[in-house]
Amino acid sequence: xxxxxxxxxxxxxxxxxxxLGADRDQIRQIMTEVWxxxxxxxxxxxxxxxxxxxxxxxxxxxxxxxxxxxYLRRLRTELHARGVPSERIGEVLAEVDAHVSDAGDDPATxxxxxxxxxxxxxxxxxATPQPPPPAARRILTGAAASAGTLLAVEGVVGLIRHxxxxxxxxxxxxxxxxPVLSQSVLLLGRRSSGFGCAAxxxxxxATQIAQVAVLVWFRQPVLAxxxxxxxAGVGLAAVLGMIMVFRPGRRQPMSTPVIDPRPGAEHDxxxxxxxxxxxxxxxRGIGWGAAALGVVEIAALTVVVLLLR
Amino acid sequence: MTxxxxxxxxxxxxxxxxxxxxxxxxxxxxxxxxxxxxxxxHQELRRRSDRWSAFATTTGTxxxxxLEKESP
Numbered sequence: 001x002x003x004x005x006x007x008x009x010x011x012x013x014x015x016x017x018x019x020l021g022a023d024r025d026q027i028r029q030i031m032t033e034v035w036x037x038x039x040x041x042x043x044x045x046x047x048x049x050x051x052x053x054x055x056x057x058x059x060x061x062x063x064x065x066x067x068x069x070x071y072l073r074r075l076r077t078e079l080h081a082r083g084v085p086s087e088r089i090g091e092v093l094a095e096v097d098a099h100v101s102d103a104g105d106d107p108a109t110x111x112x113x114x115x116x117x118x119x120x121x122x123x124x125x126x127a128t129p130q131p132p133p134p135a136a137r138r139i140l141t142g143a144a145a146s147a148g149t150l151l152a153v154e155g156v157v158g159l160i161r162h163x164x165x166x167x168x169x170x171x172x173x174x175x176x177x178x179p180v181l182s183q184s185v186l187l188l189g190r191r192s193s194g195f196g197c198a199a200x201x202x203x204x205x206a207t208q209i210a211q212v213a214v215l216v217w218f219r220q221p222v223l224a225x226x227x228x229x230x231x232a233g234v235g236l237a238a239v240l241g242m243i244m245v246f247r248p249g250r251r252q253p254m255s256t257p258v259i260d261p262r263p264g265a266e267h268d269x270x271x272x273x274x275x276x277x278x279x280x281x282x283x284r285g286i287g288w289g290a291a292a293l294g295v296v297e298i299a300a301l302t303v304v305v306l307l308l309r
Numbered sequence: 310m311t312x313x314x315x316x317x318x319x320x321x322x323x324x325x326x327x328x329x330x331x332x333x334x335x336x337x338x339x340x341x342x343x344x345x346x347x348x349x350x351h352q353e354l355r356r357r358s359d360r361w362s363a364f365a366t367t368t369g370t371x372x373x374x375x376l377e378k379e380s381p
Contacts, residue, residue: 092320098341102341111312116313123317124318262340
């Protein structure tokens with residue numbers, strides 16, 4: 001075994017491997033990958049390729065080198081999104097991993113980009129992705145969220161100014177119109193990403209203007225005057241509730257873990273491909289970002305309405 | 310043939326019950342996957358071989374007749 005220069009990536013990797021109790025063969029095998037990578041440019045910082053040396057050493061010992069891990073993780077997400085069952089995902093990942101270890105190929109060169117390979121697999125087994133919720137449900141939840149925003153603002157303004165919160169016809173109409181129009185525009189926008197981005201921004205601005213207009217100028221006819229606190233509470237609950245229902249990643253939970261089917265895998269406990277919290281799969285927990293955005297929107301609208309009304 | 314083409318084909322053959330696969334532990338590194346043709350696979354192979362032979366014979370005969378006509 002060649003002893004690497006102190007302080008280098010190779011040296012830190014080797015030190016970590018020894019600390020983790022790797023035997024001589026394992027160290028040689030893993031360090032070979034480091035030397036091969038360093039072959040062309042000995043001075044390069046391998047952190048950009050393999051990640052931190054400590055993490056690389058641990059991953060490599062578990063039989064998952066970061067170069068592959070990144071590919072496998074993306075492949076797993078793509079397969080899952082295309083409705084491939086977990087058991088089959090484990091099999092496909094193990095095949096790729098075993099092939100790449102054996103042949104020493106780069107996974108993307110041997111199997112193609114993860115999204116395209118996943119599409120190919122899904123086609124072969126006739127997998128069907130989970131359909132998005134129907135337009136009717138999206139419009140319904142959108143209506144509840146926009147009604148919630150408007151009611152929350154009316155409620156909070158009422159609380160601050162000490163008067164009951166009016167529920168106007170314009171508020172109800174806008175609550176329904178905003179999601180209907182948004183869905184139509186977004187549906188058109190799906191055809192080109194450039195347009196989609198501009199459309200989303202335009203929609204956001206148009207929605208804010210419409211909400212201010214309804215809250216400040218279109219005040220008649222009033223359908224009912226209700227207690228401000230109750231209206232604010234109902235509005236906030238509707239907004240947060242819709243964010244919970246609609247949060248990203250909720251539609252496709254990974255029901256069963258993806259397990260490495262290879263016989264060697266159970267020696268140190270089966271390798272579960274999706275235990276890593278950092279991966280790019282469905283976000284866990286509720287959408288706190290979206291919830292914060294909803295609250296900020298309500299607060300900003302309240303300030304605008306207080307200034308203009 | 311690239312791996313990205315080969316493995317999906319093996320996957321489809323396995324889904325159709327024409328090949329079966331098992332993982333074997335390797336001496337070093339991760340295990341290897343071995344594929345073998347099932348009985349049904351062997352039957353299907355013979356059937357398709359026969360069809361291929363028939364097709365090749367017919368095509369060969371046609372081509373040689375065309376060549377015979379063209380040559381003076």
